[in-house]
Amino acid sequence: MHDVVVIALATPLRVGVYEKGQLVESIVSEQGASEALPQIFESLMARYRLGTLAYAKGPGSFMGIKVAYLFLKTLSIVKGYRFVATDAFFFNENRPIKAVGKLYFVKNADTIETRAFDEVPQGGFSLPRQIRIDEFDVDTLPFYGIGAVG
Numbered sequence: 713m714h715d716v717v718v719i720a721l722a723t724p725l726r727v728g729v730y731e732k733g734q735l736v737e738s739i740v741s742e743q744g745a746s747e748a749l750p751q752i753f754e755s756l757m758a759r760y761r762l763g764t765l766a767y768a769k770g771p772g773s774f775m776g777i778k779v780a781y782l783f784l785k786t787l788s789i790v791k792g793y794r795f796v797a798t799d800a801f802f803f804n805e806n807r808p809i810k811a812v813g814k815l816y817f818v819k820n821a822d823t824i825e826t827r828a829f830d831e832v833p834q835g836g837f838s839l840p841r842q843i844r845i846d847e848f849d850v851d852t853l854p855f856y857g858i859g860a861v862g
Contacts, residue, residue, distance in 0.1 A: 713763030715845045716756060719837045720745040720780035721772025721800050721809070727752050728839035729760060735841050745779035753787065762793055766848050768837070769797040770855035771809050771817040771824060777854045785852065796848035799824065799855060803837040824855065 714736070719726040725748050729737040741748040756762065765784045770777045788795035800809055801819045808816035814828045 714756075714760040715764040715766065715843070716753075716760075716762060717839060717843065717845075718745075718749070718765070718767040718780050718784060719800075719803050719839065720749075720776035721768050721770070721803075721837055722776065725749075725776070726837060726839055727756075728843075729756065730843050730845065733842050733844060735839060735843070738839055745776050745783070749780065749783045753783075757791075762791070764794040764796060764845050766796045766798065766845055767852075768800045768803055769849075769852060770800055771811065772800050772837075774856055777856070781852065781854050795852050796845065796850055797852040798848045800837065803839070804835055807835050808832045 715730040717728045717730065723742060725741045725743065725745055727739040728735050739752055741752065765788055767780045767784055769781065784795060787793060799819065806819055808818050808827070808829060811817050811826050814830065815826045816829050816832055817824055818827050
């Protein structure tokens with residue numbers, strides 16, 4: 713069985729296929745999640761026997777999070793795959809994540825909050841070479857972090 717991890721928090725979209733915790737395939741797409749995920753998963757389901765689907769549930773791009781959640785949740789129900797999640801900080805070495813304006817999401821222990829920064833170290837999201845999917849959370853509801861801004 714292979715586990716699949718989706719990071720749809722920012723462009724590019726990243727999808728990793730893991731076998732016994734080791735990254736065996738990495739897919740990067742500049743397309744939006746709604747266009748890329750169906751194509752990527754059609755190919756993956758033809759080549760691998762999938763077991764667990766996982767995703768970064770936020771914070772990050774609201775649209776990317778929503779699309780990834782709905783796509784993976786539906787696929788898990790229809791195909792019977794296990795579905796888990798973790799926060800986005802797992803995939804960016806715990807660096808601040810852009811929210812809106814000068815606000816960034818930061819993680820302190822188990823708390824995610826927003827904080828204003830003038831300058832923030834840049835860095836994107838990446839798929840780890842090794843993963844322990846059993847340590848991911850069964851609470852897969854998206855984390856958006858801030859309400860409507862207007």
